[in-house]
Amino acid sequence: MTEQDVLRLDAEDPLAPLRARFAVPEGVTYLDGNSLGPPLHTARAAMDAVIAEQWGADLIASWNTHDWIGLPQRVGARIAPLVGGAADEVIVSDSVSVNLFKLIAAVCLARPHRRTILTEPGNFPTDLYIAQGVAGMLADRKVRTEPAEAIIDAIDHDTALVLLTHVHYKSGRRHDMAAIAAAAHAKGTLVLWDLSHSAGAVAIDLAGCQADLAVGCGYKFFNGGPGAPGFLYVARRLQGELQSPLAGWMGHAAPFDFDDGYRPAEGMQRFLCGTPPILAMAALDHALSVFDGIDMGLVEHKALALGDMFLELVEVQCGAFGFDLASPRERHGRGAHISFAHPQAYAICQALIARRVVGDFRAPDLLRMGFAPLTTRFIDVWRTVGILHDVMATGAWADPIFAIRQKVT
């Protein structure tokens, strides 16, 4: 493979034109869109319009005039086709962590005789912590962890909920949603999928996989801005049964009646809590416009092709430098990022950043590279591996400056 071959792949990529809509700094190779997607060039103008033409011009009346009150549903409906849900099964609200609490607690309250929340060790920390927080509030409940390969066998009639991240944040390993749903349903157990590391990057068919519940992130592959609101999915058949204990007024059947007693709204509105963050939601709404009419099959195909290229090039060009693949080799077992373990992963990651190649270090020893398919080119992968080879071959990573840890790594 030559650089010319790689440039040809970009020239033939049907998604390539989308990249021009994003503001990725010149000269930066950004392989961390899986942590924080870049802004659209139009993000500022969109936010200006909300501030000046909505908030500033119409003030409180904007809740009606600009249908701010309907924004959680509208943005949810925009996400729904990207994850295989119906428009009335997805709503945008709060953070992923808060949404996890709503759904884990709702299931535990609806299934009081099942005492176990089943998940895997090394799941994304907030998923584990929130499950622990729910269990700590309810008498006689526990969080049980079993390795991924043992999850299906561990599901029993005491399991209220299986809680898994679809694509693992470190390894990129992808769970088989349909198989786990089938096994869980056979025992009367529900499954809650955290789509944070997959939504917007791979094709997800929640309905086709008999999914029950899901949450996902607005600031990674959906490019909604740092700390953008998250989303929730609840299959229509479960919406009447489940009720969030985060019973804020925006989830009430008639919030502006100001009743003293909580009465949950019909449908997804009951999973809202407080007043929705309009500026943040509007930023996410605008970012999602890039996905309008997109074929998620194409998106996934590109993500996996970028990953394959990275994997092969690292093994060929940098195989001598002690990198161990920490992701599934088989492309359909992965999401849109790949990790290699290396004892000096932190310093190597910093040395790459100094050369304007932005990936991620994940403790204790992973170099993680993300291939957000809307913003990553094949040539980015090619150049990254070339620079990685240079960093390793010259020993540049060993400069003591690269050993200094920052607050967020």
Added chain:
Amino acid sequence: MTEQDVLRLDAEDPLAPLRARFAVPEGVTYLDGNSLGPPLHTARAAMDAVIAEQWGADLIASWNTHDWIGLPQRVGARIAPLVGGAADEVIVSDSVSVNLFKLIAAVCLARPHRRTILTEPGNFPTDLYIAQGVAGMLADRKVRTEPAEAIIDAIDHDTALVLLTHVHYKSGRRHDMAAIAAAAHAKGTLVLWDLSHSAGAVAIDLAGCQADLAVGCGYKFFNGGPGAPGFLYVARRLQGELQSPLAGWMGHAAPFDFDDGYRPAEGMQRFLCGTPPILAMAALDHALSVFDGIDMGLVEHKALALGDMFLELVEVQCGAFGFDLASPRERHGRGAHISFAHPQAYAICQALIARRVVGDFRAPDLLRMGFAPLTTRFIDVWRTVGILHDVMATGAWADPIFAIRQKVT
């Protein structure tokens, strides 16, 4: 009193220059800053800078480079002096509703042998609903409501928490924080204040009143934008004892160690949950700059003076039209808004809006006018009452168009 007298009050008002910093549409008399504060003229530029110079320029590195990770504490430290707390006692996070859940649940978990959350009927709905949601998750807990005047006598050794809104959202009635704290503490009970309708409008001395816990709103008198994040206050003496079951990763002692077990951070950081919404927090941070170095005594003085003027003018000019004062007459018993009951309050409110006087209707029969002291002039009050008189004297409110209810009222 003449219009000249009123204009003189504005000319002599030390806070008057601040109003020019806000984008209130020309010709609109906005008496609803207690529902949604207007933007600063500089809000767009501030947001543009965060999008272009932080998110767009430095992408994921912004968490360190621009100290996004410290933003919840930094904005909290800006609010702290405005409510009489120390910088390390206030943090910005999530919505008011979510923050209520964190603190109500934390108290109930820390005081398992006390079964009652005591509040008043007609408290702001989300406060009641969230308390009901917490009680519904915990075995053998209940929400007890007693009228405001009976709260102190109702506190007993079974009361885990007294939950009250400092200034009532409808009547504007203000609770005596110090008296309630003293009565509660005598029984070993904690008090959680919802400052949503008072913070930024009146002088609050949390420390001086022996306050335990508080939450408050970013989008009303703090002008942080629609659905802006809320804040939490936890007195330093309680921070080690209380732990939120919304145990998201940002409240962990070492979030980037990615441990499987939750271990709460020291101090206020443990009351964070998910990834903070940076765009929304940055907007609030910028809006709070108006309060830098402000004397909250002056702010309160102006709020109460505006209210006094409104109350007196309505009673003198519109007394014949059937308005009943639904707020405390005595100025120190109130916050920064005043409600009058009238059987036709909804249509009257709509008729005023048609004349570009924006107040609020609160079901079933209240016309509520807010006097956000940074953005309201004495002449606004004078003109509002003149227009109200006109609407009533001409019967303009009876136009059928004003009877049509909108989604958000």
